[in-house]
Structures are given as structure tokens and as C-alpha cells.
Amino acid sequence: MLKENNIVVFGIGRVGLPLALVLADKGFDVSGIDVDPARVAFLQSKKMPFLEEGADELLQKYIGNKFRIYASDHIKESLSENKYIILTLGTPIDATYSPDHSQIEKLFSELVPFIQKGHVIILRSTISPGSLRQLVRFVEERTKLKVGKDIYMAYCPERIAEGKSVEELAQIPQIIGTTEPESAKEATKIFSKITKTIHYSKPEAAELSKLFCNMYRYIDFAIGNEFMMIAEDYGCDIYEVLNLVNNGYKRAGLKSPGLTAGPCLVKDGFFLIDKSPFMELVMASWRLNENIPGYLFKRVKAEVGNVNGKKVAMLGLAFKKNIDDSRFSLVPKLVKYFSAEGARVLVTDALMYSEPLDETLKDADIVVVGTNHDAYKDLSLDNLSKVVSKDCLVCDIWNMFGTGKIVFRLHDFASKSGKESKK
Missing domain, CATH: 3.40.50.720 (NAD(P)-binding Rossmann-like Domain)
Structure with a gap:
């Protein structure tokens, strides 16, 4: 019963x-x-x-x-x-x-x-x-x-x-x-x-509501990523532009760029367009977000040239911050691109099993912020400069370090005390 x-x-x-x-x-x-x-x-x-x-x-x-x-x-x-x-x-x-x-x-x-x-x-x-x-x-x-x-x-x-x-x-x-x-x-x-x-x-409206929720966010993040690339093309920093757009303007709300992924955001668009002829926006957003790892890799290469033999420290593996889930994460794509050209990549994640943070960062030539976990908030640029290589390049699409730069040389932002201790 x-x-x-x-x-x-x-x-x-x-x-x-x-x-x-x-x-x-x-x-x-x-x-x-x-x-x-x-x-x-x-x-x-x-x-x-x-x-x-x-x-x-x-x-x-x-x-x-x-x-x-x-x-x-x-x-x-x-x-x-x-x-x-x-x-x-x-x-x-x-x-x-x-x-x-x-x-x-x-x-x-x-x-x-x-x-x-x-x-x-x-x-x-x-x-x-x-x-x-x-x-x-x-x-x-x-x-x-x-x-x-x-x-x-x-x-x-x-x-x-x-x-x-x-x-x-x-x-x-x-x-x-x-x-x-x-x-x-x-x-x-x-x-x-x-x-x-x-x-x-009715059930169809409920089914669409779930898909629309996720796809609206996914498309929103894709806009942030495309605007990042447009800003960089004009020699501007996206985070400076975002501050100008969003600060005090009630009709703003532009999203910042990032490695947008995850099991819901990535796949739900394909549920939405499976039997629908209206797919242009969904597919464009998917292509854009999925290509961000490639874009970042090319930006890094443009600064350092050949990555062969370089040590790359990848901070974060999860698909978003403060969780222990790497499903559909875009970080493995970045790892693959660097590894394919001879770089030695070490991945650490504060919430998942991985390489220890200190070993990952030691003498790193390139530091990439894959996931902006809160656990990394105490990792200042000054402290970073004490353990990485002297001419280390940082790739920080999340602006975790607050420089407003997507790619930058650490010595341009770390204090003199940090640099001297490294010497």
C-alpha cells in the first residue's frame, strides 16, 4: 500500500x-x-x-x-x-x-x-x-x-x-x-x-523554461567573451570598458568574460534546437564560448613566442568556481593546446585532487587562471612573484588578480619587494 x-x-x-x-x-x-x-x-x-x-x-x-x-x-x-x-x-x-x-x-x-x-x-x-x-x-x-x-x-x-x-x-x-x-x-x-x-x-512551457534559463545565461556569457575579443582588437582592456558600461548605469549589466562551460550550459542548447530550425544564436554562442581556450592560448603565444619547454601552472580545473566538478570544463582544452606544443603543464585545483599548489607554481614560466576559486584569493601577485620564474606571464581571463588585464607580465604589477625577494 x-x-x-x-x-x-x-x-x-x-x-x-x-x-x-x-x-x-x-x-x-x-x-x-x-x-x-x-x-x-x-x-x-x-x-x-x-x-x-x-x-x-x-x-x-x-x-x-x-x-x-x-x-x-x-x-x-x-x-x-x-x-x-x-x-x-x-x-x-x-x-x-x-x-x-x-x-x-x-x-x-x-x-x-x-x-x-x-x-x-x-x-x-x-x-x-x-x-x-x-x-x-x-x-x-x-x-x-x-x-x-x-x-x-x-x-x-x-x-x-x-x-x-x-x-x-x-x-x-x-x-x-x-x-x-x-x-x-x-x-x-x-x-x-x-x-x-x-x-x-503546460509541460512544453515548463520544459522550455528550463532550457531558456540556461541558454539565456550561456548567450549572456558569450556576449562578454566576444566583447573581450573586440576590446582587445582595439587595444582596450575589457574590464576597463565593463566598468565604464556598468558603473552607475541602470540599463547595463554586461557580463565579464570567462571560460564558460559546465554540463548544463553547454548541452542544454542542443536540447533546445534538436527539433527546431531556429538555431543561429545558440550555435553562435556555443562556438564562441568553446573557442575561448584557443583564443587565450594564441594570446599567450603572441607574448612568449614558442611555448616548447615552458612550465605552465594551471590554477583550477572545475568548470566554475567553488565546486569540485570538472564536467565539460574548458580547462582541459587549454592543457591540451599547451601540451601539444611541448609545454610542461601542471594542473592544481583547490577543491579537487591535483598537484600541490606550491609545486605547480614553482619556477612557472606561465600561470593560467582556469578557475577563479575563492581559495586563491590569498594568492597575491607579490607572493606569486617569489616562486615563479623571473619573467613569468599571467593569463587571467577572470580578473582574479584585479589587474584588469587578460594577459600580463607579472613583473609589471608585482611590487619591488616581491621582485627583489625572487632575485
């Missing part, structure tokens, strides 16, 4: 785990199921598999009581008592840059034999527009149960920032997309416990 207060979350990753913990904190009895045995064992030993602010405290509090973890062979048992089924599986792109829904399709095929009257199925993964309606037909045809009458299905996208999920789940309005109103009512019973604001729509 289904229990009203019981939820099962399929996929205990960077989206599913924070949600499961927050739901447990709101009083639900939550089961988590994952295909990765190592992750299951890790969580059962009360350890977080990744960095997520506030999550470890919730894990220690609820694991083994309000929150239980199971392997993927627990499907039948989990559906026999959990009323709510939440899917947070990954939806990558394949080798042809087409959306890959195979994990969701496989799981639905495994769930169908055990779906019963009263179940509420909530899909939270990124999906192509029209996917929920297709899944409704799939379930109805195979179970003979009517969605909106016997069972309920909703698309409820997540729009959280990785690393801030626990905090943002309560702050961001939840979108609920359904084919009929009864499913929306059922999904609301969960999300009204998490956030105060809920927006309702």
Missing part, C-alpha cells in the same frame, strides 16, 4: 541528493536509488560524494532514518510503498550532439510493471520539449492507467546553482508542468513544503 509521506528519488547525484535531503528535512520519508554502487556505499557510510553547502549536515542528521539509500535492484520494493517517484537522472548529449534520453527511457521501462494506482511520477531531469507528453502516452499505453485520474505525472525542472542547491531550493520558484490539473495538485503537495512560490503551465 502506498504511503502518503513516502518519496523515492531515482538518481542520487548533484541534483537528486540535495533534493532528497531537503525533502527529508521537511518531514518526508525519502528513499534514494542510484546505479553507482560506489556512491551508494559512500553515502551509507555518511560521506558526501561531492561539495554542496549545507548538505553534509543534513546527511549526518537523516541518513538511516528519514533518508535511506539503495542500489538499483530495489525498484520493485520502492514502488510498493512510496507514493511519490522523482526522477533526477542525467540526460547527456551523444557523439552527434543530439539529446540522449536513454537513461530515462530505460528507467521508465523498468518502472512500468510496478506502477500502480495513486503513484505520482515527477520528472526533474533536463528533457527536450514535448518529452513529458510522450512519456504520459508511454505509461498510459503500458499500464492501462489514466494520467490525471489513476496516476499523476508532472515535469518539475530544477534551476539551482551547483554548490548552492540546499539554499536555492527554498528560494527559487518551482515550475510545475502537467497535461491536466490533477497532476499539478499532486506535485504541489511536495513542492509547497519546499518553496513558497509555484508557477503552473
Whole structure:
């Protein structure tokens, strides 16, 4: 018999785990199921598999009581008592840059034999527009149960920032997309416990809202990157121009340049244009952002000439600051470009396993800021000048060191005391 207060979350990753913990904190009895045995064992030993602010405290509090973890062979048992089924599986792109829904399709095929009257199925993964309606037909045809009458299905996208999920789940309005109103009512019973604001729509609008959110940001960052290259072409520093544009002007808000990447921002555009003829802006932004590593490499080469034999210190591997996730990071592209021309590249990341910072920086000829982690804030140019080579070049697209320069010689900005100590 289904229990009203019981939820099962399929996929205990960077989206599913924070949600499961927050739901447990709101009083639900939550089961988590994952295909990765190592992750299951890790969580059962009360350890977080990744960095997520506030999550470890919730894990220690609820694991083994309000929150239980199971392997993927627990499907039948989990559906026999959990009323709510939440899917947070990954939806990558394949080798042809087409959306890959195979994990969701496989799981639905495994769930169908055990779906019963009263179940509420909530899909939270990124999906192509029209996917929920297709899944409704799939379930109805195979179970003979009517969605909106016997069972309920909703698309409820997540729009959280990785690393801030626990905090943002309560702050961001939840979108609920359904084919009929009864499913929306059922999904609301969960999300009204998490956030105060809920927006309702048909499923296609909900699916597009998720994709539009990410693509708007991705395009915004692409503008910052293109403006950087235009400014440099005119002999100007982009950060000086950005200050002139944004400072005190209420209709501004231009983004700064950067190595824009990550599993959501990069792939979601391909979900958006998969069946649409309107792709120019999305594709232009993707090409622009993906080519920034090449642009930076050429800028460095223009300053130092041959990089063969040079030691390159790469600071940061994650796709954005203050997280331990390198999926779709553009830093490996930079590493590849330098390595291909004979440079010796050492990569360090304050939040991931890597080379020690001091060894990475020692006698470096080139320092590249790949990820502007807060952990590097104490790394001043003066201190840097004491350990790197005398004529070290710095590539800092994030303006982490505050010079406003994308590429600069360290000795032009480090103080005399720093230079003298190096001598």
C-alpha cells in the first residue's frame, strides 16, 4: 500500500541528493536509488560524494532514518510503498550532439510493471520539449492507467546553482508542468513544503523554461567573451570598458568574460534546437564560448613566442568556481593546446585532487587562471612573484588578480619587494 509521506528519488547525484535531503528535512520519508554502487556505499557510510553547502549536515542528521539509500535492484520494493517517484537522472548529449534520453527511457521501462494506482511520477531531469507528453502516452499505453485520474505525472525542472542547491531550493520558484490539473495538485503537495512560490503551465512551457534559463545565461556569457575579443582588437582592456558600461548605469549589466562551460550550459542548447530550425544564436554562442581556450592560448603565444619547454601552472580545473566538478570544463582544452606544443603543464585545483599548489607554481614560466576559486584569493601577485620564474606571464581571463588585464607580465604589477625577494 502506498504511503502518503513516502518519496523515492531515482538518481542520487548533484541534483537528486540535495533534493532528497531537503525533502527529508521537511518531514518526508525519502528513499534514494542510484546505479553507482560506489556512491551508494559512500553515502551509507555518511560521506558526501561531492561539495554542496549545507548538505553534509543534513546527511549526518537523516541518513538511516528519514533518508535511506539503495542500489538499483530495489525498484520493485520502492514502488510498493512510496507514493511519490522523482526522477533526477542525467540526460547527456551523444557523439552527434543530439539529446540522449536513454537513461530515462530505460528507467521508465523498468518502472512500468510496478506502477500502480495513486503513484505520482515527477520528472526533474533536463528533457527536450514535448518529452513529458510522450512519456504520459508511454505509461498510459503500458499500464492501462489514466494520467490525471489513476496516476499523476508532472515535469518539475530544477534551476539551482551547483554548490548552492540546499539554499536555492527554498528560494527559487518551482515550475510545475502537467497535461491536466490533477497532476499539478499532486506535485504541489511536495513542492509547497519546499518553496513558497509555484508557477503552473503546460509541460512544453515548463520544459522550455528550463532550457531558456540556461541558454539565456550561456548567450549572456558569450556576449562578454566576444566583447573581450573586440576590446582587445582595439587595444582596450575589457574590464576597463565593463566598468565604464556598468558603473552607475541602470540599463547595463554586461557580463565579464570567462571560460564558460559546465554540463548544463553547454548541452542544454542542443536540447533546445534538436527539433527546431531556429538555431543561429545558440550555435553562435556555443562556438564562441568553446573557442575561448584557443583564443587565450594564441594570446599567450603572441607574448612568449614558442611555448616548447615552458612550465605552465594551471590554477583550477572545475568548470566554475567553488565546486569540485570538472564536467565539460574548458580547462582541459587549454592543457591540451599547451601540451601539444611541448609545454610542461601542471594542473592544481583547490577543491579537487591535483598537484600541490606550491609545486605547480614553482619556477612557472606561465600561470593560467582556469578557475577563479575563492581559495586563491590569498594568492597575491607579490607572493606569486617569489616562486615563479623571473619573467613569468599571467593569463587571467577572470580578473582574479584585479589587474584588469587578460594577459600580463607579472613583473609589471608585482611590487619591488616581491621582485627583489625572487632575485
